[in-house]
Amino acid sequence: MNMSKNLHKKFHLAGNIFDSPDQVPARNGYGEGIVEAGEADENVVVLCCDLTESTRNAKFKETFPQRFIEVGIAEQNMAGLAAGMAFSGKIPYISSYATFNPGRNWDQIRVSICYSMANVKIMGAHAGISVGPDGATHQAMEDIAITRCLPNLTVIVPSDYWETKKAAIAIAGIESPVYMRFGREKIPVITTEQTPFQIGRADTYRDGDDVSIIACGSLVYEALVAAEKLSGDGINVRVINCHTVKPIDEKAIIKAANETGAIVTAEEHQVHGGLGNAVAEVVTKNSPVPMEYVAMMDRFGESGEPNELMKKFGLDSTGIINAVKKVLKRK
Amino acid sequence: MGVTDKQIEYLEDMATHIREDVIIMLENAGSGHSAGSLGTADIFSTLYFHILKHDPKNPDWEDRDKFVLSNAHICPVLYATLAEAGYYPKKEITTLRKLGSRLQGHPHKGALPGLEASGGPLAQGLSIAGGMAIAGKIDGKRTKVYCMVGDGEMNEGQIWEALMFIGKNRLHNFTLIVDRNNIQIDGFTEDVMPLEPLKDKLKSFGFHVIEVDGHNIRTLIEAFEETIFEKPKVLLAHTIPGKGVDFMEFKPEWHGKPPNKEEADKAIEELEALRSLGGKITCEHE
Numbered sequence: 115m116n117m118s119k120n121l122h123k124k125f126h127l128a129g130n131i132f133d134s135p136d137q138v139p140a141r142n143g144y145g146e147g148i149v150e151a152g153e154a155d156e157n158v159v160v161l162c163c164d165l166t167e168s169t170r171n172a173k174f175k176e177t178f179p180q181r182f183i184e185v186g187i188a189e190q191n192m193a194g195l196a197a198g199m200a201f202s203g204k205i206p207y208i209s210s211y212a213t214f215n216p217g218r219n220w221d222q223i224r225v226s227i228c229y230s231m232a233n234v235k236i237m238g239a240h241a242g243i244s245v246g247p248d249g250a251t252h253q254a255m256e257d258i259a260i261t262r263c264l265p266n267l268t269v270i271v272p273s274d275y276w277e278t279k280k281a282a283i284a285i286a287g288i289e290s291p292v293y294m295r296f297g298r299e300k301i302p303v304i305t306t307e308q309t310p311f312q313i314g315r316a317d318t319y320r321d322g323d324d325v326s327i328i329a330c331g332s333l334v335y336e337a338l339v340a341a342e343k344l345s346g347d348g349i350n351v352r353v354i355n356c357h358t359v360k361p362i363d364e365k366a367i368i369k370a371a372n373e374t375g376a377i378v379t380a381e382e383h384q385v386h387g388g389l390g391n392a393v394a395e396v397v398t399k400n401s402p403v404p405m406e407y408v409a410m411m412d413r414f415g416e417s418g419e420p421n422e423l424m425k426k427f428g429l430d431s432t433g434i435i436n437a438v439k440k441v442l443k444r445k
Numbered sequence: 446m447g448v449t450d451k452q453i454e455y456l457e458d459m460a461t462h463i464r465e466d467v468i469i470m471l472e473n474a475g476s477g478h479s480a481g482s483l484g485t486a487d488i489f490s491t492l493y494f495h496i497l498k499h500d501p502k503n504p505d506w507e508d509r510d511k512f513v514l515s516n517a518h519i520c521p522v523l524y525a526t527l528a529e530a531g532y533y534p535k536k537e538i539t540t541l542r543k544l545g546s547r548l549q550g551h552p553h554k555g556a557l558p559g560l561e562a563s564g565g566p567l568a569q570g571l572s573i574a575g576g577m578a579i580a581g582k583i584d585g586k587r588t589k590v591y592c593m594v595g596d597g598e599m600n601e602g603q604i605w606e607a608l609m610f611i612g613k614n615r616l617h618n619f620t621l622i623v624d625r626n627n628i629q630i631d632g633f634t635e636d637v638m639p640l641e642p643l644k645d646k647l648k649s650f651g652f653h654v655i656e657v658d659g660h661n662i663r664t665l666i667e668a669f670e671e672t673i674f675e676k677p678k679v680l681l682a683h684t685i686p687g688k689g690v691d692f693m694e695f696k697p698e699w700h701g702k703p704p705n706k707e708e709a710d711k712a713i714e715e716l717e718a719l720r721s722l723g724g725k726i727t728c729e730h731e
Contacts, residue, residue, distance in 0.1 A: 191606035194572020202580035221566050230554040230563040
């Protein structure tokens, strides 16, 4: 049953979202995006911490060997080098796993990059609990919180392969530091090549007036699935892809609060400091409505298959549906 | 390409001016780092008034050499030097650390002309300078990058990450100056966290190492001008913390302390006496 007729046409979302969506890792979008960004601007350089293949830097390395810089396992040095290169006119993308970049080099990101407005693009790969069997040490669930608090830094959490690719290209065009996170696993492709993408604009994929789900990253797909299921119960759900967590699209959030009167946020991240808090900051100040959070509830993850973990910690459509029912009772 | 006695005298006199500025700044600020600022004044005079290709009237000149201060807590000496060089009006030095000042307690890139990087958290400047050097290499530029680190700062792991990187890439456009003054906040470096044999360590990371008296401007110039191909260079500069002000020399307690009014007056008096001797200060190091 394809119910994509409820989705806004202008976003050209994939026709097979609710049947059998294509499954592609978001990191592939990053890997292809940087090659296009590199073709468009010769100042684009990529710095890598001994993870060329898994962070999807390999194609850039092959295409632009002179502009690929292997730093070794040294994330702190990588952040500083990138700042120095940015001060020399380069547009460095620095990549490693999100647990280390921005996890291990936060001080360098704060002072060498953000305080100095260095035009560095920080790429957090293997973000979220869906990295799975590696366990809690490698599951970045705090990276949005520790980047969102830094002045001058834009924070982007794309929802699928296409959006990650478009974002990787688009960020080269803004002259300020950016943090972008994406996961390792194959996830449903919900957008298409034609889907418009604009940094800072939250996209309302699905209209509804009973409740809004504001999601980012892998949870946008789960939100769409939850919305379709809830429509069977007669609940009209608005779904907003809030890919830019900072600066956040206040207008879209206030509109959602005013028009639907209840909000559920959904993210593959700790409940403290992430998208949910960012949305709540806008809601409480402008248009207070009941809110529920779908997120990691202040605990560390564990080893397991990605789908097992997402289910265990409620980071799926079932978790979102439960949150929607809960928030509607408080409306 | 010898340097004349007159040039040396000029640079020595400039170093004394820089020291006086540092004392005035710190006394006005009421906080800040005295010892390292005074100890490196001769190096700063040599760099900014003889070695660096730069243009204070055009601080963003694309073909300038760059200097990054990684041990950025000694920024009073950098601020004083930039003022003497004409990057900004000298009268502003008394605003150090005050509300609304361009002279932040630790440097903020963009706040003041001539600052190539922000700094404070140790070791970050070395990586930034390394990034500038490799960018210059990629672009085939002939400009040079200089960076100063403090010896205590070398406790930081990031220093060794950056040294590995600079050594690996044979960044011969890069010169590191280690301010080897043997003190850090908790005491002598060899007690807090031994660095020796530092020369051997630096050599093993792929650097050409020159040990130099950090107060002898002639030998500093020779070391800076020594041509090295295919390798980055280090000046392991032995300095006396607090140099030029007798009661501050070699005293770890002056690491992070400013002089009060009385101490500042005494310090200025000493420095002026030094100038009447022709600016000559000597170093006990060999």
